[in-house]
Amino acid sequence: MKQKYCKDLWLCLHFQQLPVEIFTREQTEKPVVVGMKQRIVHMNHVASEAGIRIGSSVDAAYILASNLIYFERNEEKELETLKNLAQWAYQFTPNVSIRAPASLQLDINSSLKLFDGIGNIKTKIHQGLERLGYSAALGLHQTPLAALVAAKTGNSVLLETPVNELDIEQHIIDGLHRMGIHSLTDVLDLPQGGLARRFGASFIDYLQRLMGEKADPQQFISEQPKFSSEITFLSDVTNLESLVFPIRRLLKELCDFLIARQLKINHFTFRLAHRGHSPRSFSIHLAEPESDAAMFLLLSQLQLEKINDVQEVDSLTLSANRFFPTTSLSGDLFHGTRFQQKDGRTTSLADLENSNRLFNVLRARLGPDACFGLAEANDHRPEKAWKTVSQNAQGKRQEVSSNENARPMFLLPKPRRLRLHDGHLWFNGALQVLQGPERIDYGWWDYNICRDYFVARHSTSGLYWVFQDQRQQWFLHGIFS
Amino acid sequence: MGDLESLMKKSGLWRASSIDCEFRQGLPSGFPLLDNHLPGSGWPVDGVTELLHDQYGIGELRLLSPALARLSQEQSRRILLVSPPFIPYPPALQACGVDLSTLLIVQPKSDQDILWVLEQALGSKSCSAVLAWPQTILDKQIRRLQIASKEGNTWNILFRKTNVRSSPAELRIHLSAGNAPLSFHSAINVKILKRRGGWESTTFRVDFDDNLNQQTPDFSELFVNPPVNNNETKILQRPVALPSFPATAG
Structure with missing residues (x-):
């Protein structure tokens, strides 16, 4: 031949x-059978030890084992x-x-x-x-x-x-x-x-x-652009803490998937489902794409702790569908030692990792909005001269703008109306205007402000930033902390 | 005196004030007078520092800003501000030399979360300084923060009210308003309540290198006869002779 x-x-x-x-990815000691049209077609070894045979009816199987779990194929x-x-x-x-x-x-x-x-x-x-x-x-x-x-x-x-x-x-x-x-x-x-x-x-x-006398061409799978894996629980899970173990298993699976393809993710989603309720999902967002199972588990646990509106769960799904290629960062020979960057800072890769890790952990527990960076914005209106940035890129230095006028360390989120008492500007005590005015008249396209800003000193000598608008009303806008 | 010196050399005695100071160089505060009073001639690089003050606006942040600017420029580690009472204003921070890209604001919703954030941040080794404005904090919690900040090599600054009599913090400083009416610079009164290797200090005044306290010519007429108009509009239209602002040095 x-x-x-x-x-x-x-x-x-x-x-x-x-x-x-x-159905039985979790270990079980219970007999589990799978049937079609009330006839058993598959079963686990516990069921076969109980004497259940393929082809017998489900009713017969229940007689042999009362704790039988039955799934439709x-x-x-x-x-x-x-x-x-x-x-x-x-x-x-x-x-x-x-x-x-x-x-x-x-x-x-x-x-x-x-x-x-x-x-x-x-x-x-x-x-x-x-x-x-x-x-x-x-x-x-x-x-x-x-x-x-x-x-x-x-x-x-x-x-x-x-x-x-x-x-x-x-x-x-x-x-x-x-x-x-x-x-x-x-x-x-x-x-x-x-x-x-x-x-x-x-x-x-x-x-x-x-x-092997004739070619047998195979159709090979192509890389799947998404990851999804599900665990079904044989009995309802009522204590969410016990989900940690299946979560760990799913995350391990995810990491194997990522490592095999040299990918990283910055977002993945868990879905807690129950046949009687609508499913509940929670997502984990990371600052930087990662492929670290321990990190994923920590963040998932933090999210899980916050869930309190789920009573029962009978299946858990993990899915991820946006992937980033791993940048092949070669290992640091002197790992952990500090070195000078081009801009004169000392840094180490460990710092960067720690920083991302902290950021991820904070966001997971406090929510994505509780943690942000600051930047200057290009606007003369004091309340618009700054902005929050979701995560400030490391090492990107901003040009120092040269505003020679004094600016307070703290800005009030909203200007606070000040009254006059006995001819004095009053805020928990008399204010004495020291410097000014600095007129800011800007923003006709948006909302125009025309204000005269002053530095004022409190009677017990705190320094404040106040302004008077065109209607002659006084406001407190900043604190020289 | 000579006897004392020789005794100290022979017997291995040392002065409390010299403990650590040589070995643990502090972070220059930017105010020589303050540096002289601080162990290690500067702010500590780790441990809990308490700044006690009752009023905002006395310069409590400006006292820190040279050190923060230095940290932000020299290290790529973060500076965290945890639940600041108002918006830390980027233009002012920028003007002090603080690199905004290292700054991170965290706004936890509860006191419990503030403590959690502090402990995470201090222990993470990824922050050079963590500033926090906690509402309430217990001694045992400060002790935990102290340990975490030593471990993470992070300087932790807590802003608290002056009615706190004692605490396990390593450095405790009482701040009060120090702007003298006739002074050109703004200033802050500093009293060190607790420090390593030293007793409580007397109150001393630290001058800021600015001109915030300088008074431009008389504004009193602004507020005479308050609600109405003639005077005020007149003032505002009048070209006020301003002394030129010197560029904020340093």
Whole structure:
């Protein structure tokens, strides 16, 4: 037999338990079954130990195990999960293809060197899947189809495979059985022409692709531009603090996703859902794009503490959809030591990291508006001569404007009306006008002000910035603190 | 006296005032007189400093501004202002030389949050100075801030009312208005209540390098016969002979 396409090495991940595992990512000791039309089609091992069999009715299963948890089969979600798993497997090779309903095929020939052998890859996949809460049978072979067969049967010798394990239609299997043919070797011994006449060309095509006589092009997944992962809880979670563990798992998953693609994010969203209530979402915004799981967890916890209007949760989803490429910042040989920047400041990368970290933490707890920087604005009106900036860029120095007139350290958010007492300007005591006026007449396009500003001294000698408007009313506008 | 000197050399005694001072160089305050009174000849670079004052507008921020300007220019670490009572006015800060890009304002909603912010900021090592105007703060909370600020190498300044008799803060300074009617400069009265290696100081006056306290010619007629008009409008139309403003030096 000619084997043309045998230089490849394919690893197949077969998720036998996927219909159940999409619901039971959390470990459970309860029997869980998945059914269609009141007939059980899949179950976890606890259920099978209880004596429940595939094909039996749900009622019968409830009699065997009263604490049974039943889910209707959700093939849409299975496919969705399989796609996510394919994205996860992307960290091992760029060539991942999905084979519905429950398998992934990885072309790992080119990754062997990177991971230093197939053994390492297998170990990493097993460990990774365990963390994610899934289990898969692994099969390794030279063609995608053979790898799938190996994963399903757990048998590394392809030729001994029984025909009923092959990925072919049931009537062909029956036909082969009637002919007294039970293993793949027997099939291959038969003349191909006869088989084609009896079972159709598609069967021969399958055999050729299985044995590597014919090319078997795969459609590889493309990079998914978004991340989304969901955990379903078997029983309702009423204590939000206990969500920390599933959150940690989801964030770990997110970070694996980011690291595999060399990406960072500055925004991600959690969604707490319950079948009986409308879902509640909360988002985490970061000052700078990051890919640090510990940081994400800290911020998520801070946000979680603030939520008090959610009583029950039965599923938790993490999603992120805006990504930034990692700037490949090479490690600092003298990490943590201070060095002089071009503008004469001493700084270190650690400072910058700490600063971003602080900013993120403050915003997570206090809300995005509670924390801001200041900048000068180009306007002569005192209340418009400044502005808040969301986060001031480090190291960007502003030109010092040269205003020779005195300006107070504190500005009142709103000018405060002052009265006259006995011919004195009065604010908790008499004010004595010292300097002025400085006339500010500006802003016809917006709202015009025409004010005369003075420096005034309080009787106990605090200094204030006051003005008189055109209606001769006096206001306090600033404090020379 | 000679005996005392030799005794001190021999027996390993030392004066309390010399503890730390040589080793912990302070941050120059910009006011030589104040530097002389402060341990380490300047503001501390970490620990809690309490500024006690009852009135705004006596120069409590201007007293700090040279040091803050220096910190903002020399370090890329942040200067945090936590719940300031009014808007810290950027044009004035800029004029003092404070680099606005290092400044960060935080406005927590509750006292509890203020303390949380302080502890986070002090411990984060990413701030050179943290200024806060807490409403109420307990001694044990100040002790925690003291530890956090030492750990984070951050100077923490708390503005408090003068009725606080004692506190665990490392440096406590009482501030009161010091503008003398006849002085050209504005000034502030400073009394150090507590410092390392020294006793309570006497009250001394620190002069600012400005001309805020300078009086331009008589404004008294502005307020004679208040509500009506003739006088006031006349004054405002009159070209007032202003002494030219010297550019704010320093």
